[in-house]
Amino acid sequence: MRVKPAGSSAVLVCLDDPDQVTGLYRELQSAPPAGYVDAIPAAETVMVLFDPARTQAAAIAAWLESASSRAAGTHSADADRAAPLVTIPVRYDGPDLAEIASQTGLSIEEVVYRHTANEYVVAFCGFAPGFGYLTGLDPMLCLPRRTVPRTRIPARSVAIADRFASVYPSTSPGGWHLLGSTEAVMWDLRRQPPALLAPGARVRFEVAK
Amino acid sequence: MSTASTAKTASAASAASAAGNGCARTAGGPPPAVAAIEVLSPGPLTTVQDLGRPGLASVGVGQSGAADRASLRLANRLVGNPEAAAALELTYGGLRIRFAADATIALTGAPCPGAPMNGPVHIRAGQELAIGIPGEGLRTYLAVRGGIDVPEVLGSRSTDVLSGIGPPVLEKGMRLPIGTRTARFPNVDLAPPQRLGPAVLRVLPGPREDWFVPDALSTLTDSAYVVTKDSNRVGVRLDGSELKRSVLRELPSEGVVTGALQVPPGGAPILFLADHPVTGGYPVIAVVIDADLDRAAQLRAGDAVSFRPAARP
Numbered sequence: 001m002r003v004k005p006a007g008s009s010a011v012l013v014c015l016d017d018p019d020q021v022t023g024l025y026r027e028l029q030s031a032p033p034a035g036y037v038d039a040i041p042a043a044e045t046v047m048v049l050f051d052p053a054r055t056q057a058a059a060i061a062a063w064l065e066s067a068s069s070r071a072a073g074t075h076s077a078d079a080d081r082a083a084p085l086v087t088i089p090v091r092y093d094g095p096d097l098a099e100i101a102s103q104t105g106l107s108i109e110e111v112v113y114r115h116t117a118n119e120y121v122v123a124f125c126g127f128a129p130g131f132g133y134l135t136g137l138d139p140m141l142c143l144p145r146r147t148v149p150r151t152r153i154p155a156r157s158v159a160i161a162d163r164f165a166s167v168y169p170s171t172s173p174g175g176w177h178l179l180g181s182t183e184a185v186m187w188d189l190r191r192q193p194p195a196l197l198a199p200g201a202r203v204r205f206e207v208a209k
Numbered sequence: 210m211s212t213a214s215t216a217k218t219a220s221a222a223s224a225a226s227a228a229g230n231g232c233a234r235t236a237g238g239p240p241p242a243v244a245a246i247e248v249l250s251p252g253p254l255t256t257v258q259d260l261g262r263p264g265l266a267s268v269g270v271g272q273s274g275a276a277d278r279a280s281l282r283l284a285n286r287l288v289g290n291p292e293a294a295a296a297l298e299l300t301y302g303g304l305r306i307r308f309a310a311d312a313t314i315a316l317t318g319a320p321c322p323g324a325p326m327n328g329p330v331h332i333r334a335g336q337e338l339a340i341g342i343p344g345e346g347l348r349t350y351l352a353v354r355g356g357i358d359v360p361e362v363l364g365s366r367s368t369d370v371l372s373g374i375g376p377p378v379l380e381k382g383m384r385l386p387i388g389t390r391t392a393r394f395p396n397v398d399l400a401p402p403q404r405l406g407p408a409v410l411r412v413l414p415g416p417r418e419d420w421f422v423p424d425a426l427s428t429l430t431d432s433a434y435v436v437t438k439d440s441n442r443v444g445v446r447l448d449g450s451e452l453k454r455s456v457l458r459e460l461p462s463e464g465v466v467t468g469a470l471q472v473p474p475g476g477a478p479i480l481f482l483a484d485h486p487v488t489g490g491y492p493v494i495a496v497v498i499d500a501d502l503d504r505a506a507q508l509r510a511g512d513a514v515s516f517r518p519a520a521r522p
Binding site: 004005006007008009010011012025037038039040041042043044045046047049052124125126127128129130131189192193194195198199 | 265266269270372415462464493498
């Protein structure tokens, strides 16, 4: 990892992959250093915001170095078990189901089976409030984004793209492949926290009854 | 109207309302139960702002809040509010309001002609207040004793113009309730006038200065930039010397902070303000230090701005 300066009250931690991001973010959540304000996990980085009246960039950087090696030493399965688990029921009737099957050479039933078999982790959020990028997707289901994005994807669409799974929290344009939809409310401003999927959370998809 | 003296406008409107409005309450009667501000004209852009909603960036919600935080805090102190109380943030002034009950207000930030700046002002029920267009600076803050009491969204009354979270932007006819949560009045009744002066903003390099050609940082700090008209609470778009990249591959989106100078492919930097996106996909060459962010929030279209290296903390 490398810690880079980002102004007078933040540092940017550069990592190799989303799993390291999740590990470091969980360390920040479980026992944050003095002066910690917030963190923004992303695909290969964590932006760590601090209060310069209470700490210094050097002290935060030193804490992050040791937290990063602690995270690397922790068996990720142990850390996973401690994180909250969110189960999302899915109606697998998305418009891209047949195309995903033909592109992966799987049957539709097998696509659904592989999407529900694994446990996912929310590595980071982005794109829109409450849009979580979930790692743990079956490698057989990893497909590049659609060549032509859709102009309108309904809220609560369950989707995959690249090595990530997600659920669209609100209606928006997008280029992900649509597997189906869920009744789960991904984003609600009247709820605290508003996002159903926060970084570090574990997620399972199941076939809606 | 826009440059009318506030005091004159207020008394004239008050007299008109007493003479022409049969519903006006009688002098000396009890104050109305609900103190509120009625928006007669919102001006170019007026929003409710407090100190924002920190701590939600990980789920994609930015901090938002007053762009010029020092001016918001000062306005609140002058009316005896907690510093974090919600107030009005005017962009290019132009706000016209009427008070339903007696109130104590203070205006800070960009100075508007005729408006009593930097000190508490008592307003009587029924009075109108017309605020002109500032001659310099961009954002004026109007605090009311008790605070603007619109409902909180995720712990804040700030309008985030990027995500749409928070109370709606002010519109004609809107009624803004005034709260009751106050602190002690300060021992002064006038703050020293703030002079804006030339915009020289101090920057710290990084986090992605190594994605640019070696002399890009000195280009940034040695040349003058001009604020373009498509600037807003999200960011100040700048025109000037191109900051050339050496690394041309795509940057995976990463967290960004207020004050970040993000450089899109055209090479002209964008200085992120309060409502900036939580993550961005263009490299950030340098970040304006926190101490200079309030000055940055007063930059208006056409202003010259220069950047200087900051001392390492």
